[in-house]
Amino acid sequence: MTFPAYEKETQPFPSEFASAFREARDAATGVLTEEEFKAWADCGLRMAKRAGRSWEAAREYFKASPALLRTLPFSYFMEWGYWGNVLVEESPVIAETYFRVGPEVVGSLDPWEVAEWAKLGRGLYTGSRQSSALCIRFFEASGDLLKILTLSELQHLMLLIESVGESSAEEAVALLSLSREVLPSLKEDTRACLSLLSALVREDWRQARGCLGVVREALPRVERVERARFLALAERLAGKGDTDIPTFLQEGSRALGHIDGYLHIHVLNLAEALAGINGGVVLDFLRGVPQVLQRISVKQLETWHDEGVTILKENPEGGSAFFRGESARSVEMLERLSTGVELGRIKETMRLYCRALTAMDVGIALPEEREAQIKGWVAQEKAMTGEAMVYLPLVVERFNNKEDNFDWFKVVATHQVAHLEFQSFLFSFNTPAVLFPNLRPQLALGENGEARAAGPTDIHRFFALFQDGPLARDIFTAVEDYRLDHRVKVEYPGIRKAYARVQANALEERPLIEEMPAREAMVELLIRFGLQVLLRDLTVPEQYLEGVRTLGEIVKPLSLPQASVEDTAEATIRLYQVISQIPNEAVPQQEGEKSNLPEEELGGEDMERMLKRLLESMLLSQSGEEQPYRSPPRVEYRGEFSPELMQLLSRLKESRTERGAKGKPMSKEDMERLLANANNLDLQAEQGELDQEGIFVTEVMKELGLEGTPDGSRPFNFPYDPTYDKEVEGNPLEVKEPFSFLYDEWDYRMADYRPRWCLLREKDMGEGDASFYATTMDSYATLVAQIRRQFEMVVPQGLHKNKKMQDGDEFDLDSVIEAMVDIRSGTTPDDKVYWRRNKVQRDVAVVFLLDMSASTAEAIDESRRTADDWDAPEDPLEYMFWLRTRRGEGVRRSYKRIIDVEKESLVLLCHALETIGDTYGIYGFSGYGRENVDFYVIKDIKEAFSERVKRRIDKASPLQATRMGPAIRHAVSKLEGIEARTKFFFLISDGRPQDRGYSREGVEKEYAIHDTKMALIEARQKGITPFCLTVDKEGHDYLRAMCQDMGYEVLADIYALPRRLPTLYRNLTR
């Protein structure tokens, strides 16, 4: 096909036009039909002929053609040409620019948008010189702007600029140039900035350019994810009109720049709240924040902010002075906040401190939670795990320095764990007291010689000695606390001073003893003994002096360090004998001041005479009616003390573990006895006041399925696991489809394998969204970097210098000398005289097996999450993570499940393993019944890491039950096929193995554990090191049985998993 040459038509024009045409023609002949070619050439040539300088525009048309003809469909191309023609008519210069930028701009547009874009430019030209300049600038800027904006956003921008142009054409041109320069550098925040601009143009167009001028400098100071919000805040302020936005951007961002990035979200939250009230103070607030945050925590910042808001609402002037830090109230508040100590910041320290003191895991909670727990179901959950709790206040701001405030926490914690440390709960009925003669044995027999002391535990038996249970318990508690207070001060002299402060404070808060009836007053006296450093310093009304003297004499031995809880019991017996005889009647107020006990009167007198005298004096002074006995209020710092519950729980636990160990349940008679006794206790408690222990015990019984049969007539039912299945007998299975595998299962009762018992199906995990991987990497960015560093340090060990090689990099001096010696001494030298690097590579293969049972769907302990709300971690990294999860919750109202954390951990681990290049596989398992064990391949051990693996990780989700045995066996078979010097098998689970029919008549737990254990032993016999990691708090129980001498770890805190897993792996394989 021949195309017309058009040589003649190009002749009138300068040679550069002709050459541009020729080049374009050569390119066009290849892609256009004859007809199209003609249309194309005509379009350009017609344009060239139109006016004097229009050939220049036409030249650009031809220059741009080769590129555009390739990218644009011809019809759209012609549309582009058509609009060029239109422009040429207006102004050849504009058209020239239009054509020149064509290839660049059209690349960022969809074909059908080209005309829109041209029209947008055309619309800017109104015939004036200024508009022509603007229009040219527009076309020039289009390429850059369209890289970041969509066409409609560009339209939006131009609309703004045009409206500025109505006021000032120069301003409009300047704004457009600036936009072109600034907007692309803002990346993802461009839209927010555009929106701010439109607000500004609406309110005060003069600020628009200033704003664009500073935004590029200002934004990088703000945490990346918060930049859009920062701009939105500026926009909001712009709407109010009382803030200069460029200044705000400049100074606000500078202030934020002084604060750690992870706090920005918090500060911006507060600033936004403030913007809703009074826009003018927002900048003041932001300016002040860096200084304020140097003194107080973010949490406290909120308090400070709230205070300011309150003032602001009443008095805008005062409010703005507050935020500028110019008001006395603001200064004073900062002072108070900055010396206060929040529990959240020291919780972890206190937890470890308590752990150190007691060797037990101690939970930390707020006093308010205690009330909630006693009533709600949560209580039993917590109580059933036997976890001791320490109750600490949310914040201590009593003193004007941090040390004293912190010491307060420490004293409270030390006292509360003293119950554990000095064995209040280990009371044994038959253990003799150290300091007192023992009355218990004879009391236990009673007058007629029949046993009076009965109860499920020793402490129950002890309280059974008394008619008035609540009174005895109050006396016991008060006296035991007295013992502990003294003991702690002896054992921990370092906190003695702080301790005295706490006690003095508690003493001040005691109710008036004058208003108490006599018996209660006596108990109150006992409580006060413990709060007073020296007995003689205790100030009481005159009529109680006798009481102080006598009761003080009885409890005095308990202040010695060798006093035991049995001594407390003996003292309780003696005190009870006195106090229970005192009628609980109001005591007439006597004239005269409160006084102290004269020193010389302390001690030395005969006890019996003293008791008699006390009784007489109290009986004498009685007046009025006998009132029911009510316990005096508890001393706050002393926390919860319920020895009966603790003993009962540990008793139940013992019987449980016994059952577990011997495979024999506690005998029915035993349980019934326990039940009957507990009911006694219940009734007793109800006779007095229904106290906490009473409620607890009922709940405990309920938990065991033992509730409410006072006569014990109902047949005793032990709650069996619902998965219990009678159809345990069955036949070996057969493989019917590919990718199915049969495994034996160990039956510990038979002490043999059940052949071909489980059918396992291997499946590829479905593919989810790879963004989960990216998001996780993002949100753990700091941790990822940390892990990477740690793992990179592992690698050089593989670069170990290997001596005694037959060939290598260099001579090994030692070997060479040895060889020389051999030669001289006439023996044959060893020829291995070289050393070489990197011969022994790290050669580790590992398989991770992920438990995908339904239980992993559980939200991570909701109650804990709320408790954590005030528990902001101190570590910035953790804080960030905490904040993110918290914010995520707020936005999406979603919660994290165990599996989510497991998945996140896998992501981090994959990343780490890729760093060191170990061979690894990741699998998940779940299933239902022995014929349906599903085994999911997330990353096969021989498979390379890829996008698909990332997507599969996302897909891991909770399914059914946990039959661990066959899954372990299959995972191990995967490892067997790999050549590696060291092989590991990692099991990550959230609880004990269980499945339908993973059982033998009611011993399901044991059966499953034994089978799992056997599978792990098999692994070890194959030279594979197994390791189990669980996030189940009760994991110690069965993991100990399951793993024995194999490695295992129980993570108390599931959130520790992402951090712990890589570290663990690194340590194990080191």
Add this chain to the structure above:
Amino acid sequence: MAEQVTYRSYQAEEYVIREEPFYLPVGDEIELFEAAYAQKLPVLLKGPTGCGKTRFIEYMAYRLGRPMDKVQGHQGNGENTGGGIPLMTIACHEDLTASDLVGRYLLEGGETRWVDGPLARAVKAGAICYLDEIVEARKDTTVLIHPLTDHRRILPIEKRGEILEAHEGFMLVVSYNPGYQSALKDLKHSTRQRFVAMEFTHPPRELEERILEHESGVPGDMARALAKLGEKVRNLKDHGLQEGVSTRLLIYTGRLIAAGIAPRRACQVGVSWALTDDPQIQRSINEVIYSIFE
């Protein structure tokens, strides 16, 4: 001018403990060790670092060498009348080779000369050879001691084509700290099952108190407080601490205190900073310290 000798040096075979080391038995370990020595059984000492394994060996070397306690069969060879049996301690590390233990030829001028390694010397001299931290040694080195640990009691010296029969009094003792959470560093069973194993733990509070009092020279109250601190800090093992504080560290702390350093400060230096780099745990330990010490 005569050079002043500021040190004493011994031939390895001649190094005997001359003064009775201070050792408080926790259980029946002394009887067990004596029986093992009499029966020529090799012994494995397990236990966390700084709980007294080395001191125990020193003590036993002294005790077994005392004339009155002389175990039948062991003939004092003249050199060790002053104290105990010679004690040869070899710290194991991963570059320890067979010839480091057994011996090697050395070049001397144009000649070669054979030099016995410490193990060979101990075998010849009838010393107690104590291989500290045996897991650190390479596995091929570890197998070298196998023939010494069974009924043969021989040490083959390959280079010279000799076989050394152990002296009557020779005894092999290895120590091992199972606290390492590394699966790659574990004793092979073939090695492990050649030793009778004695397990050591940190001494109970009362004993530790006496040890501290004796070793660091602090008064009884202070020793008690330090022992209390030791017990409390050990409660944090596996809760952030890989290992509890060793008796050795407590002794050092006590010595600092005896030298006039304030107790709180000494504990910080000797316990919390020495144990961990984790600021959180350091802080918790410090709080325990501040509670116990004024």
